[in-house]
Amino acid sequence: MNSPYAPRTLSRSKLSLPSLGFGTAPLGGLHEAVPDTQARDVLQSSWQLGFRYYDTAPLYGYGLAEERLGALLQDHSDFIVSSKVGRVLRPDIPPHPTQLESDGSFGFKSTSKLNVEYDYSYDGVLRSFEDSLRRLQVARIDLLFIHDPDAVGVGVGELMRGAYRALHELREQGMVTAIGAGMNQWQMPAELLKAGEFDVFLLAGRYTLFEQDSLHGFMDRCQERGIGVVIGGVYNSGLLAAAQPGATYNYSPASPETLQRAQAIDAVCARHAVSLKQAALHFPFGHPAVTSVLVASRHAGHVLENTTLLQQTVPAELWQDLKHEGLLGAHVPVPAPGA
Secondary structure, X not given: OOOOOOOEEEOOOOEEEOOEEEEOOHHHOEOOOOOHHHHHHHHHHXXXXXXXXXXXXXXXXXXXXXXXXXXXXXXXXXXXXXXXXXXXXXXXXXXOHHHEOOOOOEOEOOOOOOEXXXXXXXXXXXXXXXXXXXXXOOOOEEEEEEEOHHHHXXXXXXXXXXXXXHHHHHHHOOOEEEEEEEEOOOHHHHHHHHHOOOOEEEEEOOOOOOOOOOHHHHHHHHHHXXXXXXXXXXXXXXXXXXXXXXXXXXXXXXXXXXXXXHHHHHHHHXXXXXXHHHHHHHHHHHOOOEEEEEEEOOOHHHHHHHHHHHHOOOOHHHHHHHHHOOOXXXXXXOOOOXX
């Protein structure tokens, strides 16, 4: 995969991440079932296109995404994998309310017979880690994130006493290279980075071309401390993929005001013959703390599209015009010219 952005090293762990990573949530059946053959084709296509960093989690398909990714990895070497802890999968419990969508159906359309138990304790994290090793068919995991503790109100103090202690030991033992936390908000990660020795955070949807509220309170602090940030949700759940009526933002219908602002950004992009998706994918790399951006899809064609978009350049004048029109803050870092 040719990328204008060189791999960036997590200074704390010395782990180097490719600029583009592949997220496996859709292959776990997020909102829509994905047949085994389709999932296999998507993963094989991603590898052929040059992806070497894969992000997964027990939650994704209740084990299914990890199993599918593990099948791919058996045929290859020299890859990087991140997974997550905090949700232990069990066959003997009913579905947790957070597994269900508003209509009562499962958020992940999976054939798995396992259900989620939130467990951020020391023992729970070790059990989750061991289960992930088995599903992925690997001996160790490169990055391990604490997954969405805010979803069930688990606080920083409890995390530090339980999950963090387990992750710290796994890192000391060499079972993982880097540890961190992954969430859809930046405030709690900002607290965690002060509480422990984390290597990397996964921030989904909160540092994008559309919103940068996390810039000074989190992103810049990560840079100061030498902590890397993996960015997910660069399209804000669809808003920056196509700023059209019916677009979603944070997985809900975008408000008229939200859509209007996204369309204004889109109009500036169009003046420079750059697609909104292209600008959205490139934007996070302007911040020096960003080590990698995750893209995800259940279709091989979309995987190819994302790699192609990253290879294309974005003129510096586009970022300047966005700032001139008040659509991007004056002090927001942007990618270097020609990238």
